Amino acid sequence: MTEGSIDSRNLPEGEERVWLERARAGSVPRHIGFIMDGNGRWAQRRGLPRTEGHRAGVESLRALIPALIDLGVPYATFYAFSTENWKRPSEEVHFLFDLLVQYAKEDRRELTERGVKLRAIGQVDELPGAVRAAIRELETQTSSGTNLTVNVALNYGGRQEILRAAKDIAKSFAAGQIDLDKLSEAEFAARLYTAGQPDPDLIIRTSGEMRLSNFLLWQGAYSELYFTEVLWPDFRPVHLYKAVVDYAGRRRRFGGVTA
Ligand code: IPE
Ligand code: IPE
Ligand code: MG
Numbered sequence: 001m002t003e004g005s006i007d008s009r010n011l012p013e014g015e016e017r018v019w020l021e022r023a024r025a026g027s028v029p030r031h032i033g034f035i036m037d038g039n040g041r042w043a044q045r046r047g048l049p050r051t052e053g054h055r056a057g058v059e060s061l062r063a064l065i066p067a068l069i070d071l072g073v074p075y076a077t078f079y080a081f082s083t084e085n086w087k088r089p090s091e092e093v094h095f096l097f098d099l100l101v102q103y104a105k106e107d108r109r110e111l112t113e114r115g116v117k118l119r120a121i122g123q124v125d126e127l128p129g130a131v132r133a134a135i136r137e138l139e140t141q142t143s144s145g146t147n148l149t150v151n152v153a154l155n156y157g158g159r160q161e162i163l164r165a166a167k168d169i170a171k172s173f174a175a176g177q178i179d180l181d182k183l184s185e186a187e188f189a190a191r192l193y194t195a196g197q198p199d200p201d202l203i204i205r206t207s208g209e210m211r212l213s214n215f216l217l218w219q220g221a222y223s224e225l226y227f228t229e230v231l232w233p234d235f236r237p238v239h240l241y242k243a244v245v246d247y248a249g250r251r252r253r254f255g256g257v258t259a
Pocket of ligand 2: 038079
């Protein structure tokens with residue numbers, strides 16, 4: 001793939017705009033999921049500690065928010081920390097949490113001004129107090145945003161999410177509140193973190209890995225998948241626009257036949 005060699009920061013502004021216009025002209029996803037991968041490799045290739053890759057990755061996230069709004073994408077989910085990421089060295093885990101607290105403080109104003117509604121999805125209650133507090137505050141402050149809903153998947157795992165919904169249903173059943181024979185997919189989905197949101201039309205994973213790593217397993221049943229060699233800290237709006245142009249050229253059948 002050639003995209004990896006493009007450093008969009010050096011692109012003439014006009015070229016980025018051309019891709020934005022092309023993306024806008026086609027079918028724009030209502031919800032895009034981002035598996036932000038490759039921070040560690042980005043840093044290692046520069047002889048830096050992995051943590052510097054995470055720091056650089058925050059800039060990619062920052063740059064994408066206005067791009068998603070420009071494009072008219074109403075929902076985005078960013079995979080920031082999986083239920084499996086606890087396996088990493090504790091210094092790295094804590095660096096990630098500190099980065100998140102810093103982001104929540106530094107970007108609160110900009111997010112509010114841009115009309116972003118930010119929510120954390122995942123087992124947030126298991127996170128350190130400072131992280132929970134920063135997240136809750138950011139959620140409260142941005143709760144009236146209407147331009148873009150951003151889900152930050154934090155201590156998130158698709159299996160955990162499905163299991164949690166199943167347990168919730170079991171409790172309602174035990175309390176005599178639901179008829180299992182009538183339970184629908186929609187009612188099940190209403191117990192997921194993404195209740196009320198459209199399923200992701202497109203899931204983008206950076207760094208060349210081609211797997212879901214436990215991301216939006218239920219919601220992604222019919223998502224279009226887009227993999228790029230670009231490492232997350234190098235991912236810029238132009239890469240998003242290219243992914244959306246690619247998406248618009250696909251034929252989604254949902255098990256049916258193409259007209
Ligand atoms: C993604 O980058 C960030 C998180 C999982 C938090 P990685 O840290 O997984 O980077 P690589 O895959 O090791 O390069
Ligand atoms: C997936 O990336 C999780 C996040 C991006 C937060 P990983 O780097 O943890 O995934 P694997 O281990 O390569 O599958
Ligand atoms: Mg990785």
